[in-house]
Amino acid sequence: MQYDITHSLRTYFERKTGLPTIWIFDGVKLPETKPFITVEQMQNSISNVSKGRELFREVYRFQVGLNTNSVAERAQLQDAIRRWLKQDKIELLSATKPGEKLGYFYANITAEVPMTADDITDKTSYHRLYFDIEVDGTI
Template identity: 55%
Template sequence: MQFSLTHSLRTHLEQTTGVKTVWLFDGIKLPTDRPLITIEQMTNTNEVISKQRSVETVYRYQIGLSATSIRERSLIQEEIRDVLTDDKITLLDALNPGETLGYFYAVVTGETPITPDDVSDKSDYHRVYFDVEVRYTKTKI
């Protein structure tokens, strides 16, 4: 499920905002063009919620935005927040291109603007990160 959720979030953000969206993984080299949206997996949690072994998994992501100006960051930040909180997102089957598995909703639990550690590094200017959760319940029958 994790693979399909991440693929679906990346695809949805890129299609709705028109901003290049990159899935972060070990060893990736990020493009230098801005604006740029990144999506990265964070810690997931699992909880058994019934005797029948229903398990709820909370998938967590950090979605980043790097922009070219404070104006651009502010405008795209608002668009990303609206897309994530308002849209019913198509769950794409990442293993079978073109197939869908249903829909899901994301929850934005936080937005954190980040100032650069080194003010001479302009590639770290105008960044913000979203903490995002997607809940999924699987029932064993």
């Protein structure tokens, strides 16, 4: 499920924004040309919600990075992405079977975190913002 949700988020952001959306994993290289979006898995949580252990709640967490050319561009894209995530039902796509649709889910924003560049010579780090989002699933 984690793999499918990550793939679905990447596809969703590319379709909505038209921007390259990079799946963050060990060794990935970020583009030098901005704007672009990143999708990275964060810590998940699993909890038992029934006495007989037949129902579990899983919360999948992601950090979605927005990397832009200016503070104005960041603010405009931030507002658009926030609005879309609050309203849109996101199509759950199979990451292993191209074109297969598995259903839908909602992504809930838990935080929006603007980041300053740690190193002023690293221009790729300018005008960044991260959305912390959760996808709630009960199995």
